[in-house]
Amino acid sequence: MAHATSVVFLNPGSSTETFWVSYAQFMQAAAKDLGLDLRVRYSERDPQNTLQQARDALLGPQRPDYLVLVNEQYIAPQIMRLSQNSGVKLLIVNNALTRDQAQLLNAGKYPDWLGSITANDEEAGYLMLKELLRQRGPIEPGGSIDLLAFSGAKNTPAAQLREQGLHRALREHPEVHLRQLVYGEWARKRAFDQATQLFKRYPQTTLVWSANDEMALGAMQALHGNGRVPGKDVLFSALNSSPEVLQARLDGRVSALVAGHFTVGGWAMVLLHDDAKGVDIERHGERERQVSLFQLIDERQARRLLDMRSREGDGVDFRALSAVGKPDTYNYPFRLKLLLE
Incomplete structure (x- = not known):
């Protein structure tokens, strides 16, 4: 046989x-x-x-x-x-x-x-920011929006391509100010620690872009500690289809989710x-x-x-x-x- x-x-x-x-x-x-x-x-x-x-x-x-x-x-x-x-x-x-x-x-x-x-990782990064902006709605003339971004592992092509997609969307929206992009290494705990500092440094942040679900969930946890509400005070994007992030999408805590x-x-x-x-x-x-x-x-x-x-x-x-x-x-x-x- x-x-x-x-x-x-x-x-x-x-x-x-x-x-x-x-x-x-x-x-x-x-x-x-x-x-x-x-x-x-x-x-x-x-x-x-x-x-x-x-x-x-x-x-x-x-x-x-x-x-x-x-x-x-x-x-x-x-x-x-x-x-x-x-x-x-x-x-x-x-x-x-x-x-x-x-x-x-x-x-x-x-x-x-x-x-x-x-x-299509580049497209994923692009879609997330475009959807965050669509959910946020129009901005008053001359206004600006503060954005934080959590990328994955620096030496990983998928992370780099998702970042490129983010930057393509940013070029189309000069009203969005990327205050800081950090490497969360795909990890919830690391993103939580980074976000805890970043929300203090940039209190006007209203959008958070994340290259995966774990980092988005970590950043959302940090926002809670700040007394603010994900999906209301700050809109989050995420990527993946873990049960936890799918539930966050259904609850409205994640505003833009891509998966596949x-x-x-x-x-x-x-x-x-x-x-x-x-x-x-x-x-x-x-x-x-x-x-x-x-x-x-x-x-x-x-x-x-x-x-x-x-x-x-x-x-x-x-x-x-x-x-x-x-x-x-x-x-x-x-x-x-x-x-x-």
Whole structure:
């Protein structure tokens, strides 16, 4: 009997982190539907752990057919170098190689590198500020608005792209003054400590932009300590679909929420399934494919995602998304709406 195609996913998050756990669950649902044998390794937010897990997978006696990794903290090139002559194919998810990394690596030297699949992070950063301003309503002529921003980990492409989206929206709205942008490292406690200081330093702040949910929740907690109310005195944006942030969106404490990229790993499973079946996946999209997954989440969609929690893959027919037997013109229809219908 032929063995199932084996995949190892190097998860850069912690095994208690809502986003990365739900991400892995969606991947597992896809792998099960597609007949793939998926093993998830958590780094517990330590890049050195990721490197050791990559060594085990690429140089050990039981190598998987595929290794899926994230370019968190710019770690992908080291793993790509380790992979040479291992016979293991690589796919990068969520954080692609930076332009500089791709040039330095000369990606053509890595025939087993299948490319990357990422979400539209720049657009996510842009949408959050635009929606905050829409919720806030018109500003009197000559008036200004004070904004604070919490970005993620500095050496992470997704964080940088979300910041770029924020700056694009700021260029369109000169009345918004970005008082300070800090790196909350994706962490609630760190953002709480930073926000406690920043709300004292900039008491006129009425908008807070956050590159993820944990930092938004930390900043909201700091505002409460200040005696003010999130969603009334200060409007918050957030990104992700953890139960806590979905509830905050339903309660009106979060005014602008974008989500969708927890699905990237599941779509990656479809690509690996097809590659294993001999499909040239590049015929059905770019080698470095970016998918429009982020969208603003309204109350109805927030409720739907909340009802679905820990069963995110239920109801998605991953096999139907496969390009096996489809014409060359077929485009993978990866979208969040596959879950929200």
